[in-house]
Amino acid sequence: MDLEVWLNTHNGIAHRSDALDAGFTAHAIEKAMAAQRVRTARRQWLYTRRSSQALRAAAALGGRLTCVSAAQERGLWTITDERIHLAVSRNAVVRPAAHLRLHWGQPLVPVGAFELIDPVQNLLVSIADCQPFEKAIVVFDSAVRSGAVSFGELSRWQRRSKAFRRLAEATSQFSDSGIETLPVVRLRRLGIHMQQQVKIDGHLVDGLIGDRLIVQIDGHGPHSDPATRRRDLAQDARLTLLGYTVLRFDYYQVMYDWKFVEATILTAMAEGLHLLTATIGR
Incomplete structure (x- = not known):
């Protein structure tokens, strides 16, 4: 070769x-x-x-990618972080720089001398101690959904911080991507429980609040082609005729206009559209 x-x-x-x-x-x-x-x-x-530039930087600086940088290289869903997260040994000599976030701690599991990407066990531990909850939970969900780790493994790992335990307890296997994780997490803070991947009319919906309020999230990729868009609209129409209220939001709205998403959901709930009784008499 x-x-x-x-x-x-x-x-x-x-x-x-x-x-x-x-x-x-x-x-x-x-x-x-x-x-x-x-x-x-x-x-x-x-x-x-x-x-990648990140891998070349890890090699040049004598470290390995960890945290969200390692998650990106391993194909897990992440929220963009412009910095390169680098795990280095305790005696390493690396000059601090704005584009670097250095991780000095002892890894959970040993890593080979010539490995440039942390294994999933190490990167999740680093993420828990480094990232805000929202940025961390999307990676945890992605790791479980992809099969990189299981719920049982998360609960059995040693040297877990309080932040790690909180993330492990909140992790879900039902989010296809982080764009579906974020609404669940944000609504939970408001005391709103949204069930994920509920089968209605023979099809799975992204989220169901109460009995009748459906939340659909269009992310990048599978929802971008015209055929898929037409299929989604047809499903929305069927659900509406069955008495459900369907709210559909896209990637941009969830990531950059959450106030609109939240206000729309709260307005629908204030009108009782999440309750079964709201459809009686229509």
Whole structure:
């Protein structure tokens, strides 16, 4: 296999020792570097253009990605954080910088010397101690939903902080993405319980408040194409004819105009639209 291709199967970056162990010769490595298809960081790390800036920074600074930076690399749902979160050893010499958030603590589980991304156990512990509740819970939900961890594992981990325990207790497996987690968390603070993934009329709805108030959340991706949009509107129409009130919000509204979302839901509840009795006599 070509060195560049091999590196790209390893997130675009690997230690020279790993490349040698994989069967690449020193000559092959030098040849790829001379052709500028492969570059180096700290002389011992080999990377291609496909590697992320965060991974290259971790290699250059002698650390590994943790917290939300590691979660992003592992494909978990995160709320954007412009900083690179880096786990470093206690004796590391790393200059503080505005774009870096350094994590000095002992990891929950050991990590190999040439690993640049924290395992899910370590990154969740770091997130619990570093991030605000909302930014942390979306990652916890995503980790459980993706199968990276289970509820049982979260409850059994040692050295868990109070913040970690709170997050573990609040974690749900029903959110397809963080955009569905946030309304549940925010409404819970108001004393409003929203059931998730309830089957009505043969289809799952994102959220149900009371008996009759349905909340649907359109995130990026699956809700963006015209065919899916038409399907969603058809479902909304069927639910309305069955006596439900359907409130549909998109990614932008949840992330950047939550006051509107909250006010709309509270208005509907004030009018009793979440109650079964509200449909009688229509």
